[in-house]
Amino acid sequence: MGWGHTVWYKCREVAFCVIVAPSVTGRLENPMGPRTETLDERHLVSVEVAGKSRLGRVGRRMATVGSATTLLALAGCSGQGARLGLPVASSAEAPNMGNLWIGMWIAAFIIGALVWGLIGWSVIRYRRRDGDIPAPRQTKYHLPLELLYTLVPFLIIGVLFFYTVKAQDALIQQEGEPDLTVNVIGQKWSWTFNYMEEDNPAIGTNAHEVGTLQETPDLYLPVDKKVRFNLNSADVIHSFWVPSFYFKLDVIPGHPNSFDVTPNRIGSYDGKCAELCGTYHSLMLFKMHIVSEDEYNAKVLELAETGNAGEVLLPQSSVNSLPTPQPEEDQQ
Numbered sequence: 001m002g003w004g005h006t007v008w009y010k011c012r013e014v015a016f017c018v019i020v021a022p023s024v025t026g027r028l029e030n031p032m033g034p035r036t037e038t039l040d041e042r043h044l045v046s047v048e049v050a051g052k053s054r055l056g057r058v059g060r061r062m063a064t065v066g067s068a069t070t071l072l073a074l075a076g077c078s079g080q081g082a083r084l085g086l087p088v089a090s091s092a093e094a095p096n097m098g099n100l101w102i103g104m105w106i107a108a109f110i111i112g113a114l115v116w117g118l119i120g121w122s123v124i125r126y127r128r129r130d131g132d133i134p135a136p137r138q139t140k141y142h143l144p145l146e147l148l149y150t151l152v153p154f155l156i157i158g159v160l161f162f163y164t165v166k167a168q169d170a171l172i173q174q175e176g177e178p179d180l181t182v183n184v185i186g187q188k189w190s191w192t193f194n195y196m197e198e199d200n201p202a203i204g205t206n207a208h209e210v211g212t213l214q215e216t217p218d219l220y221l222p223v224d225k226k227v228r229f230n231l232n233s234a235d236v237i238h239s240f241w242v243p244s245f246y247f248k249l250d251v252i253p254g255h256p257n258s259f260d261v262t263p264n265r266i267g268s269y270d271g272k273c274a275e276l277c278g279t280y281h282s283l284m285l286f287k288m289h290i291v292s293e294d295e296y297n298a299k300v301l302e303l304a305e306t307g308n309a310g311e312v313l314l315p316q317s318s319v320n321s322l323p324t325p326q327p328e329e330d331q332q
């Protein structure tokens with residue numbers, strides 16, 4: 001038995017041992033005991049059985065290490081690990097994006113395992129052996145192969161694109177009237193939140209909170225109510241982002257954007273600007289609080305009663321600078 005064959009047996013069996021469970025690896029040892037027909041055969045078999053027995057122990061050790069690693073990995077697979085890095089979701093719409101995220105990772109793992117597996121297999125299967133010619137036979141102008149590795153990536157991208165558009169459509173659809181509306185203004189470098197509650201009998205007035213660099217604003221939302229966000233910018237492009245919504249939308253001067261969301265998990269969450277908008281972009285933060293309806297009503301009323309009643313509109317200076325076409329007679 002040549003050195004190359006021994007290495008191959010070890011590779012094959014160790015690889016097998018790592019994949020299968022420890023109880024199954026016991027089967028790699030010879031269940032019949034050593035055979036003794038002829039000296040040469042006995043020698044060969046005893047070498048092989050000894051080798052297998054040794055490999056079985058090595059395999060068991062590796063399988064134990066593998067199992068421990070897997071257990072550790074699984075232990076990390078609760079909470080954020082199970083969501084593959086996503087924060088806990090806080091809206092009814094978030095699973096659209098969450099499922100897309102998980103699905104894409106599963107697709108990536110499957111394709112990755114296939115590619116790594118094929119690389120490993122070809123490295124071992126087609127390794128250079130004694131007596132081989134210097135260069136192996138080259139495969140070129142192989143039309144079916146070339147078609148395969150051109151079409152398969154297109155197919156993968158097509159499937160991912162299909163599910164991306166599906167999730168996006170579900171996230172930006174605005175069906176029916178919302179339960180409440182919040183008009184948001186992004187300004188360098190904070191946020192203004194206008195609660196449009198004039199027609200809400202429990203509140204009866206609009207109220208606002210203007211954030212500053214020194215004091216980040218709080219955004220209060222009632223749980224399980226559909227909120228319509230209307231986004232406007234007073235200066236440059238910002239992006240309204242609540243990571244736990246798994247969603248963000250650009251805030252563009254002169255181009256109002258809008259989206260609906262139903263917060264469904266009581267708690268406090270981070271919000272931020274996701275578009276590099278200038279010197280203090282990184283400080284353009286806010287805190288979102290999902291609270292009960294009573295608490296929400298009380299917070300908005302408290303704002304109105306402490307001098308923040310009414311809506312804050314875009315500063316006139318920014319409206320003048322918006323690229324809105326003027327009627328012809330005004331341009332003279």
Ligand SMILES: [Cu+2]
Nearest residue numbers: 238273277284
């Ligand atoms: Cu910004």
